[in-house]
Amino acid sequence: MVDPSSGSRQPLVEVRNLSHSFNLLEAIRDISFFVPAETIFGLVGSDGAGKSTALRLIAGMMKPSKGEIMIDGLSSVSGRQKIKHLIGYMPQRFGLYQDLTVEENMNFFMDIFGIPRSDRKNRMEKYLGFSNLLPFADRLAGDLSGGMKQKLGLACVLVHEPRLLILDEPTNGVDPVSRREFWDILDSMKQEGMTLIVSTAYLDEGEKCDRLALMHAGVILEENSPDVMQGIHPTLEAAIIARISEVDKELVDDAFSF
Numbered sequence: 001m002v003d004p005s006s007g008s009r010q011p012l013v014e015v016r017n018l019s020h021s022f023n024l025l026e027a028i029r030d031i032s033f034f035v036p037a038e039t040i041f042g043l044v045g046s047d048g049a050g051k052s053t054a055l056r057l058i059a060g061m062m063k064p065s066k067g068e069i070m071i072d073g074l075s076s077v078s079g080r081q082k083i084k085h086l087i088g089y090m091p092q093r094f095g096l097y098q099d100l101t102v103e104e105n106m107n108f109f110m111d112i113f114g115i116p117r118s119d120r121k122n123r124m125e126k127y128l129g130f131s132n133l134l135p136f137a138d139r140l141a142g143d144l145s146g147g148m149k150q151k152l153g154l155a156c157v158l159v160h161e162p163r164l165l166i167l168d169e170p171t172n173g174v175d176p177v178s179r180r181e182f183w184d185i186l187d188s189m190k191q192e193g194m195t196l197i198v199s200t201a202y203l204d205e206g207e208k209c210d211r212l213a214l215m216h217a218g219v220i221l222e223e224n225s226p227d228v229m230q231g232i233h234p235t236l237e238a239a240i241i242a243r244i245s246e247v248d249k250e251l252v253d254d255a256f257s258f
Contacts, residue, residue, distance in 0.1 A: 012037040012164060012195045013058065018067035020053055027053040029218045035197055040190055042209030043199040044240060049215040051199040052168050058197065059089035059166045071164065088162035092169050094153035098142030102133055102152055105141050106159060113160035127155040130185050147178025154185060165189060167198045183208055203237040216244050
């Protein structure tokens with residue numbers, strides 16, 4: 001874990017000794033990390049590692065069983081009402097309205113976030129422009145391709161211009177070209193001063209992050225920059241597979257040592 005005082009940027013998000021259980025299942029166990037402002041922080045790991053649970057906790061969708069989350073110096077629990085406007089959260093299954101057009105979906109979310117009428121045209125043009133969706137403003141969301149739906153979902157999350165954007169495997173199942181376009185948008189958001197936390201199943205996307213945390217079986221095995229995490233391995237994917245395999249072997253060895 002990185003000491004937040006060691007970097008040039010102050011952390012916008014601080015996760016300290018976070019644990020969460022669903023009945024008897026411990027989904028995450030004693031994880032800690034810091035996310036400096038204006039960076040992209042990635043969570044990578046296999047299915048069931050605890051990534052989605054961690055993101056839902058940071059987004060304020062659930063209260064943690066143990067530990068604390070600080071966002072811009074405020075507790076995610078006691079300060080939830082003060083910080084919720086700072087956060088944009090896009091879950092794996094984002095709730096677009098399939099029978100509404102692209103423009104109608106945008107207006108719906110601007111209604112939810114209370115965006116003034118005077119700002120709506122500019123925000124519509126900005127975020128649909130980023131997403132290359134302006135020519136499709138009159139198309140039903142249900143008639144969009146998978147990649148276009150994800151970009152529309154992102155545009156809807158961005159309309160209230162959050163400081164912290166939380167995305168849970170946003171490009172899962174999306175074609176390679178749309179994935180690249182999606183990450184171009186994320187990089188543009190970072191350049192504008194936004195902080196992003198992204199979970200991904202694609203390790204080539206992990207290379208686009210400023211910092212990564214490798215999660216496995218509810219814990220963080222390693223946290224570092226992608227280059228350092230790759231180390232001597234030919235690719236980041238090879239490094240992560242080797243690290244997970246090493247941990248799993250240790251668990252098996254411990255289980256059968258008498």
